[in-house]
Amino acid sequence: MISFYFAGIRILDVVKLKWSDFKDDRLYYVMNKNEKPLSLKVPEKAKAILDFYKMNRKNNGGYIFPFLNEVRPNDDEDFFTKTRNATKLFNKFLIRIAAQCDIDKSLSNHIARHTFGNIAGDKIHPLMLQKLYRHSDLKTTLNYQANFIRRDADDALDSVVSF
Structure with missing residues (x-):
């Protein structure tokens, strides 16, 4: 949902989000794929999700989500492995959600980007x-x-x- 609320931000960028990326109710980040900076206001629905993760703020090494909390500093391979594992886990849960909801389409992390595009149309x-x-x-x-x-x-x- 965070991906969708921020105009389809790619999953790798979601996993890498840090609390320091947020200032004055805005998200400031640089897109991993093309290194383009962007600033977006934080929608109310996104705030509710972020508030949920605030309770673990000190345990995640500055990251919002727990997937990189134990990443070894300056270890690109460890960083890559943990982000790849997070992506696989998200996809696994999306497949389960689709099955439980009788959704016959293939769901993946990238679907939030497409959903935003479809609604923005x-x-x-x-x-x-x-x-x-x-x-x-x-x-x-x-x-x-x-x-x-x-x-x-x-x-x-x-x-x-x-x-």
């Missing part, structure tokens, strides 16, 4: 979506959103068949 201007997704090129955003934007196609179809 026709509601957010492509230039703002480009900023939220941290895409370098607007064409990438437009190609990405082409999977989710249906209103124009639906309206075009209706204009022909609804006479």
